[in-house]
Amino acid sequence: MVKRSLQASLTGIQQAKRAFARKGWTQENLALEVNLKTRQPIWRFFSGRPVERHIFVTYSYPESKITG
Numbered sequence: 001m002v003k004r005s006l007q008a009s010l011t012g013i014q015q016a017k018r019a020f021a022r023k024g025w026t027q028e029n030l031a032l033e034v035n036l037k038t039r040q041p042i043w044r045f046f047s048g049r050p051v052e053r054h055i056f057v058t059y060s061y062p063e064s065k066i067t068g
Contacts, residue, residue: 006056007048016059017046034058 008016027039041055
């Protein structure tokens, strides 16, 4: 199992939530968009819990689907 080692800052979570709302996505929509089988990693990310590196990167950078 991959170690969950990265977590978003409060500011990062707020920015991601704004982008998420702007797109009008649900957690399930985003999970499908980024090829996740469940929405649990998304919930973990938005609640400030540690997530796997590739999930963190997908949500955190401007070129990712969530903030694009």
